[in-house]
Amino acid sequence: MSEDKEIIIDGVRGLEDKNGTTGRSWPDDPENTATALKEFRYLSEPMSDAEAKRQMSTRSRRGFLVGGMAGLLGVFGWRWMPDEAKSALLRRTFEFNERVSQVFYSPKRLAPEFPPSRVTAARYNGALGLENEITASDWRMKVTGIGSGSAFAIEQIRAMPRTEMITEFKCIEGWSTIVHWTGVRVSDLIAACGGTNPNDLPRYVAMKTPDEKYYVGWDIEAIMHPQTLLAYEMNGAPLTNEHGAPLRLASPTKYGIKQIKRIGSIEFTNERPRDYWAENGYDWYAGL
């Protein structure tokens, strides 16, 4: 082991120009941390004043030149990089981060739940896809891509196994609230539609508001998470219009931008779905 270590250290040292320096310990001074930790200093052979000046000016010229070039390369490289190349690089980084996140993802890891006393005032942040008036009795949620496809009325959803959770809702803007949700696990809906074998499910889920003005895409893993609900109640009362009545998504596995309100359709698909905020420069995955 210690031999390996020495080889590594020699390797590291070999990368360095030593300029014939020799290691010397600091004066034996119990008050000096350098002495206590056996720090060494590296000094060249003595040389004349003029020679030291000459060597230093060579080193300075080289150092500042290389450093300056590297700096300019960085600054102008970034500046001259075409906008498309830059945004492709950053989008691909989001996708790379997504793959890394998925390697470490486990559906068994749950977001913490809170006691009812910790529930905070709900915050309303946007009406995309909610502009039209709708009547709850006319509303249907179309489900396609699993089983034979179907459409659900809100009573049918309410008749499914009821799940409650008090979790932290996180907005991509950086604020968070604690919300008491009541609804149906998406995995329960999938089972009701005949999606019996979770391994056979398509990779993605596309969800849209009835007017199709707001739309999100989810990966199947996060949709199947036990804390991903189709919620019809919020903080003990039926969902209000502004929070997405009659049925919305609620999940601590994604930011609020993914928790679509007033769901009109759910489509299971192997094609990566469009996503409103991803098209506006945000991370498609947005997974927490």
Next chain:
Amino acid sequence: MDKQLEKKHPLAVRWMHWINFPLLALMIWSGLLIYWANPVYPLRLGTYEVFHFFPPWFYETLGIPFRLAEGLQLHFFFMWLFSINGVAYIIYTFLSGEWRALLPVPASFRRAPLVALHDAHLVKTKPPQGKYNDAQRIAYTGVILMGAGSVITGLSIYKPTQIGWLTSLLGGYEWARWEHFWLMVLFVLFFGVHVFQVAMAGWANFRSMITGYDVVDAEKPTTPKEETVEV
């Protein structure tokens, strides 16, 4: 008089130091683009709000508003480079033995105030010095711990469900965001003090972080006891 060139900063450390400078700046900049979307932290004395991070003129002057998406893109790109550079530095420091010049010992905390008093010209006694003095050892180790803290608090607000145990350990999501923000403020303060100290120390010291070398007066020929280098 005879001179000697003293090798002060290894090539790897110089590169990592200078690479870290723009990376940290970009992390702070993109962090500000993100923070603007929910700018909630004040500096309070008791109940009196001394300063709010940040006043409107600050955002307007720097052109920060409405750039959240861009901020997230940059933050989650440069986080990799910032972290890799930091981890590489820590590994290098341990393998090369540089840690002997950088880590404080318990007594350093007792001796560090002497450095501050000496710097302020209040005390004549020169504090014991290796490559760095005890105050520098504490500062340069502390800033690495701050970097580690930024990565850890950052991870805990990046994946608060998947790494929920870490987020809980840090006091929950909102506290972790608060900690991540204040570490940034500490970095800015460190930067200010660091630049001031470098300016006070003068050109030769600054140049040594570029070339790696400093010029020192040659030792009296009697003293040097040569030793083999061991780590």
